[in-house]
Amino acid sequence: MNLNMHSVESLVAQIQGLSGNIGELTQLRSYLKHCDDLLRTESTRLAPLLTELDPSVHSLGYLYILEACTSAPLSKDQANELVLSIARFINVCAAEQIRLAPEKFISICKRFKEQVVLLDDPMRGVAPLLTSIRKLQSSTEQLTTLHPDFMLLCLLSKCYKIGLSVLEDDVFEIDQPRDLFLYCYYGGMICIGQKQFRKALELLHNVVTAPMPIISAIAVEAYKKYILVSLIHLGQFATSFPKYTSSAAQRNLKNFSQSYLDLVNNYSIGKVSEVEKCVQINKDTFESDNNLGLVKQVVSSMYKRNIQRLTQTYLTLSLQDIANTVQLNSPKEAEMHVLQMIQEGDIYATINQKDGMVRFLEDPEQYKTCEMIERLDLSIQRIMMLSKKLTTMNEVMSCDPSYLGKVGRERQRFDYDDFDTVHSKFNI
Amino acid sequence: MDFSTLNEALAFKSYDKVADICDSLMFQAASEGVSFQEDWPYAIHLIGHIYVNDINSARFLWKKIPLAVKESQQEVSTAWKIGQRLWIKDYASVHEAIREFIWSPQCQGIMSAFSEMYTKRMFELLQSAYSTISIQDTALFLGMNEDDATNYAVQHGWAVDPTSRMLTVTKQAVVTEQKLDHSILQQLTEYVFHLEH
Numbered sequence: 001m002n003l004n005m006h007s008v009e010s011l012v013a014q015i016q017g018l019s020g021n022i023g024e025l026t027q028l029r030s031y032l033k034h035c036d037d038l039l040r041t042e043s044t045r046l047a048p049l050l051t052e053l054d055p056s057v058h059s060l061g062y063l064y065i066l067e068a069c070t071s072a073p074l075s076k077d078q079a080n081e082l083v084l085s086i087a088r089f090i091n092v093c094a095a096e097q098i099r100l101a102p103e104k105f106i107s108i109c110k111r112f113k114e115q116v117v118l119l120d121d122p123m124r125g126v127a128p129l130l131t132s133i134r135k136l137q138s139s140t141e142q143l144t145t146l147h148p149d150f151m152l153l154c155l156l157s158k159c160y161k162i163g164l165s166v167l168e169d170d171v172f173e174i175d176q177p178r179d180l181f182l183y184c185y186y187g188g189m190i191c192i193g194q195k196q197f198r199k200a201l202e203l204l205h206n207v208v209t210a211p212m213p214i215i216s217a218i219a220v221e222a223y224k225k226y227i228l229v230s231l232i233h234l235g236q237f238a239t240s241f242p243k244y245t246s247s248a249a250q251r252n253l254k255n256f257s258q259s260y261l262d263l264v265n266n267y268s269i270g271k272v273s274e275v276e277k278c279v280q281i282n283k284d285t286f287e288s289d290n291n292l293g294l295v296k297q298v299v300s301s302m303y304k305r306n307i308q309r310l311t312q313t314y315l316t317l318s319l320q321d322i323a324n325t326v327q328l329n330s331p332k333e334a335e336m337h338v339l340q341m342i343q344e345g346d347i348y349a350t351i352n353q354k355d356g357m358v359r360f361l362e363d364p365e366q367y368k369t370c371e372m373i374e375r376l377d378l379s380i381q382r383i384m385m386l387s388k389k390l391t392t393m394n395e396v397m398s399c400d401p402s403y404l405g406k407v408g409r410e411r412q413r414f415d416y417d418d419f420d421t422v423h424s425k426f427n428i
Numbered sequence: 429m430d431f432s433t434l435n436e437a438l439a440f441k442s443y444d445k446v447a448d449i450c451d452s453l454m455f456q457a458a459s460e461g462v463s464f465q466e467d468w469p470y471a472i473h474l475i476g477h478i479y480v481n482d483i484n485s486a487r488f489l490w491k492k493i494p495l496a497v498k499e500s501q502q503e504v505s506t507a508w509k510i511g512q513r514l515w516i517k518d519y520a521s522v523h524e525a526i527r528e529f530i531w532s533p534q535c536q537g538i539m540s541a542f543s544e545m546y547t548k549r550m551f552e553l554l555q556s557a558y559s560t561i562s563i564q565d566t567a568l569f570l571g572m573n574e575d576d577a578t579n580y581a582v583q584h585g586w587a588v589d590p591t592s593r594m595l596t597v598t599k600q601a602v603v604t605e606q607k608l609d610h611s612i613l614q615q616l617t618e619y620v621f622h623l624e625h
Binding site for chain 2: 123127352
């Protein structure tokens with residue numbers, strides 16, 4: 001069946017007529033699904049149809065046609081036009097309508113991202129992809145498959161701050177596991193760029209410990225960065241994995257990160273010169289992994305660690321002694337380091353320039369203020385919310401057939417009375 | 429490009445909003461495929477980031493600025509110089525960089541607001557970190573000459589020893605009003621009760 005003039009008009013008419021409410025839209029969606037093959041074969045002739053539709057009102061129909069149009073390969077000029085038209089569509093489309101055909105929407109957004117990267121102008125895609133995420137999500141707790149694409153564009157265009165704003169959302173629902181790996185890896189890199197090491201550590205930890213039957217390149221790279229960020233933020237690295245890490249990760253990740261583990265060993269000894277030697281030896285590996293900048297930050301964090309270690313032994317210490325112990329060049333340098341640490345809250349101390357001494361102090365926080373109460377309050381509310389979510393998830397899972405099937409199979413291992421209520425159909 | 433939101437913010441002295449406004453205007457321009465780099469107000473954009481102490485974003489913005497603009501627009505490179513010095517924590521030279529340039533009318537307001545804020549911030553840092561400090565260093569940190577620095581410090585309660593040219597820091601007892609909202613205490617009591625049952 002060819003898409004002749006009559007069919008084209010009826011297609012447009014159908015879209016225009018059936019875009020009024022959810023009932024009509026569902027009808028329209030089945031109609032469009034029927035026409036899908038047609039749209040694909042006639043894709044080169046569809047562009048003029050778009051001019052007869054309003055993307056904000058006829059979003060679903062417009063989406064189908066746009067997606068069919070864009071499936072063909074393009075020249076550079078056409079790519080520019082395409083990027084513009086998709087960006088405009090994303091901005092004005094109606095969220096409820098595009099959510100009726102999420103695969104189509106995702107398909108044009110992915111195409112959009114590809115073209116933007118090919119045009120070497122990733123910043124063009126940042127704002128539209130953010131809009132598309134917000135329109136596609138059913139809530140801010142859902143991680144869509146577009147999230148990692150957005151993160152990638154933020155990284156490529158060096159627009160880290162806007163990436164951070166999305167990372168602040170807590171994720172409870174994921175469309176595909178692969179999305180989580182990429183999202184957390186890219187997200188970790190964005191946090192590193194904004195020097196938010198605590199959050200970076202959390203995200204990279206997720207990649208390393210997520211369930212995986214076999215390890216992936218993403219997990220390997222994430223592990224390397226995880227080691228470095230752990231050194232910068234915590235001053236140490238625990239080589240043992242948490243219990244919930246997959247066995248594949250536990251067995252294999254370390255094999256790919258030998259240089260990094262050497263760095264950990266030298267770091268824990270505490271001598272800056274040794275660490276710098278280790279960096280020199282492994283420089284090529286660090287460079288080809290694009291981690292040299294991070295490694296340098298590890299080295300400079302050593303001065304901070306070493307000064308912090310001094311607070312455990314001394315109440316007061318001269319600037320000269322600090323400089324000697326920590327391998328700095330002069331008491332003035334030591335003074336500047338201590339000043340910076342005081343500013344960033346890494347140490348509690350006062351500098352006495354007259355005597356050239358530093359006095360180390362206790363944390364002055366008394367936990368008695370209104371701000372503390374507010375913080376406690378917020379934390380408790382968060383935990384209560386999390387606890388409720390976990391209970392709901394547990395309940396949903398205990399009704400899941402595949403879970404019950406496994407439990408049924410394992411039945412012999414447990415006391416019969418515990419699983420009395422499991423239907424015999426599950427006893428395989 | 430419509431910069432009216434930016435100009436409004438500048439007119440109302442909402443300097444802390446400048447960076448966010450510039451960022452969203454830039455994304456808008458980029459997504460429309462418009463070539464905006466030549467006319468973009470990079471100087472004010474950079475200063476906006478510096479004003480809210482987001483030197484990371486200022487760094488990334490600097491990396492994106494085309495070389496031609498960096499070389500021709502001196503205000504942009506001077507604004508970056510300030511960011512750079514803040515980045516490497518060269519506290520004293522920040523004042524120099526602010527002072528040695530005659531800022532355009534658009535940047536004048538935010539620059540002087542930043543300068544004041546920075547001096548105050550430096551003073552608070554000195555107050556929290558030092559028990560005694562030389563007049564010379566104080567002057568450097570505050571970007572004033574030694575006499576002005578001494579007067580500023582004395583006004584804030586510090587003691588001066590003219591012979592050794594040293595200032596003794598006195599921390600003002602900071603009295604933050606502890607307004608105890610009884611409902612919060614009630615809530616906490618309820619939590620504890622809930623947890624124990």
